[in-house]
Amino acid sequence: MNRVLVKGGTVLTMEPGDRPRLADVLIENDVIAAVGPGLEADAEVIDATGTIVLPGLVDTHRHVWQAGLRGLTGDSVLKDYFRSIRFQASGVYRPEDVQVGNLAGMLEAIDAGVTTVLDFCHAVSTPDHADAAIEGSLESGIRTQFALGFSDVPGQDASLAGAEGRLALATRLREGRLAADDGLVTLGIALSDLPEVGIDRIRTELTGARRLGLRSTTNGLAILFHEPVDDLAVFGEAGLLGPDLVWVHLNYATADQLRMVADSGGSVATCTEAEMAMGMGRPATERVLQAGGHCTFGCDVTTSVSGSLLQQARTAMQVGRLLAADEGMAAGRAPESVPPSCETMLKAATIWGAEALGQSARIGSLRAGKQADVILIRADAVNTAPVHDPYATVITQSHPGNVDTVIIAGQVRKRAGVLTADWGSVRTRLEESREYVAVTVEKTGGFFPDPPLDLPW
Ligand SMILES: [Zn+2]
Numbered sequence: 025m026n027r028v029l030v031k032g033g034t035v036l037t038m039e040p041g042d043r044p045r046l047a048d049v050l051i052e053n054d055v056i057a058a059v060g061p062g063l064e065a066d067a068e069v070i071d072a073t074g075t076i077v078l079p080g081l082v083d084t085h086r087h088v089w090q091a092g093l094r095g096l097t098g099d100s101v102l103k104d105y106f107r108s109i110r111f112q113a114s115g116v117y118r119p120e121d122v123q124v125g126n127l128a129g130m131l132e133a134i135d136a137g138v139t140t141v142l143d144f145c146h147a148v149s150t151p152d153h154a155d156a157a158i159e160g161s162l163e164s165g166i167r168t169q170f171a172l173g174f175s176d177v178p179g180q181d182a183s184l185a186g187a188e189g190r191l192a193l194a195t196r197l198r199e200g201r202l203a204a205d206d207g208l209v210t211l212g213i214a215l216s217d218l219p220e221v222g223i224d225r226i227r228t229e230l231t232g233a234r235r236l237g238l239r240s241t242t243n244g245l246a247i248l249f250h251e252p253v254d255d256l257a258v259f260g261e262a263g264l265l266g267p268d269l270v271w272v273h274l275n276y277a278t279a280d281q282l283r284m285v286a287d288s289g290g291s292v293a294t295c296t297e298a299e300m301a302m303g304m305g306r307p308a309t310e311r312v313l314q315a316g317g318h319c320t321f322g323c324d325v326t327t328s329v330s331g332s333l334l335q336q337a338r339t340a341m342q343v344g345r346l347l348a349a350d351e352g353m354a355a356g357r358a359p360e361s362v363p364p365s366c367e368t369m370l371k372a373a374t375i376w377g378a379e380a381l382g383q384s385a386r387i388g389s390l391r392a393g394k395q396a397d398v399i400l401i402r403a404d405a406v407n408t409a410p411v412h413d414p415y416a417t418v419i420t421q422s423h424p425g426n427v428d429t430v431i432i433a434g435q436v437r438k439r440a441g442v443l444t445a446d447w448g449s450v451r452t453r454l455e456e457s458r459e460y461v462a463v464t465v466e467k468t469g470g471f472f473p474d475p476p477l478d479l480p481w
Contacts, residue, residue: 026053026434029065033072033400034414037390038079038374044414049077051396054434059390070436074404075428076414078370079389080139080167080397081333082377085241085272085293085322088168089114089122089147089157091129092458097327100473102302108465108472109327114147115178116464119156121457122147126160128454131445132331133323134166136424139397139432141166142270142293142322142381144214144241146173150181151193158201158209164445165437167397169381170202171214171241174229187216187228191236198236205237206386208433215242219253223262230264239382241270241293244277256281265290270380272322275305279315282308286317291380295324296340302328309372310344310364318376332424337369341419366419400429402441 028051035047037059048063049056057065090109097105117125126143133141143161148154154172161168174190183189194213202211213233218226226242233240244255256277259265267289274282274292285292296307302325312319321336323329341364349359378388386395401422403411408426411417430438437444465472 027051027065027067028070028396028431028434028436029063029067030070030072030077030398030400030429030431031063033075033077034403034411035059035390036076036078036370036414036418038371039389039391047077048072049390049398051398051431051434054396056390056392056394056396056398058392070400070429072400074402075400076403076411076418077390077398077400078418079374079387080399080430080432081137081373082140082320082381082388083133083138083322083333084142084270084291084320084377084380085144085295085324086129086133086141087146087325088129088133088141088143088161089117089125089145090325090327091125091132092121092454092461093327095327097302097325097473100302100328102304104473105302105325105328109325110146111178112465112470113461115149115180116461116470117147117149117153118460119150119152121461122153123156123160124450124453124457126157127163128450129326129331130161130164130166130168131443131447131450132326133333134164134430134432134437135427135443136332136334137399137401137427137430138333139167139399139430140169140377140381140383140387142169142171142212142241144171144173144272146175146214147177148173148184148193149177149179151183151196154193154197161209165208165432165435167208167387167395167432169210169212169239171212172197173214174216175214175220176216187225187232191229191232194233194236194238198238211238213238213240215240217243218255218258223258226259227262227264234268239268239270241272244271244274256284260284268382270320273299273304274308274312275299277308277311279311282312282315282317286312286315291320291376292317293320293322293380294336294340295322296336296343297329298324300339300343306347307340307343309340310348313364313368318379319372320377320380321373333373334419334422334424337373338419341366341369366413366415369419370415396431396434398429398431399427402426402428
């Protein structure tokens, strides 16, 4: 048996009612065996002195395949992101580009303390592309829900046409390599966008997913393709809302609409930076909470924003506070409190994210019997010491460089601040892939935003 004892850290279990305390975490193989003070075991000891120990972060919306195009749309509005990446690069990518994109993107997530990602994969132009994305994620060692994209991709294989083609691929994966619901990679469905395809196709996709026992995710109201569509109302009237849906970008949802999602048991993914960066409107975090729902976070597109989930949580919190205070200030009243709290934001980034993926019985908190997804954040660093409130240290101060150790399913993936993977060789592959994609777009007269400098590569 492989035993690891994480000893002497300030432990935030994120279990209801637990308070921060000095404690140890004992891991046996891929499972947490015990959490408590003074644990002893014949085990590899990881000294957690000076760190905050918490469950790995859960990202509920990220297009991981795009890692090779980081920063490409740093100054772009949503339509130029669509034009250059979503509806162009997605069709240019070969399976090997998706594979190394997923590997590199998942390593970026691990480095930042993320142990689970809902990978909204909309670069599946052939069945091989789906397999390549899964391979890249597996190679990184991260836990992921691979959400197979159902949107059409330019130049896609004829076998993937229509909802039926994609459902056939989903069925093949479900009956094959992703049959298990307790594997490191599980299967989900990323629905087409309602304004593009209409409710009949959405019904086919969603009922097909449910027949396969799969959870789904969908873009929400801020994605205004041709004309505004009240997708929550349309889903509601069609009887399609449910607890197995993660709604993304509900920036323009009303309080009633957010209550509809909460009442259905569905979840909301806020992609704070991407939503603000690309003109998608005000993040919904604090309004989701007011509607009785649980918010979660996603980094969405590292072509435009950072891959730090803590950054998404921090920005969401401060924007929520800004908007809450703004109302009172306009009426001449200074705020008496500044919700949401750092603890609430950390719940959103851990246990509520796990709930959104239907996996809160297995991950999202530190409890005996759960999967051993554990991270250590340095609390003795130049930007984190001293600690008064560990929730605040994590949410307001910490960055990926402070993530000391990342353990996923009992395997150490980052140790003493360094990834265990060979980033140098991954980077070489990623740069070769980037070169291929950029040259192909140029040759075919495609569109990439102009860089401000003529760079030597
Ligand atoms: Zn997205």
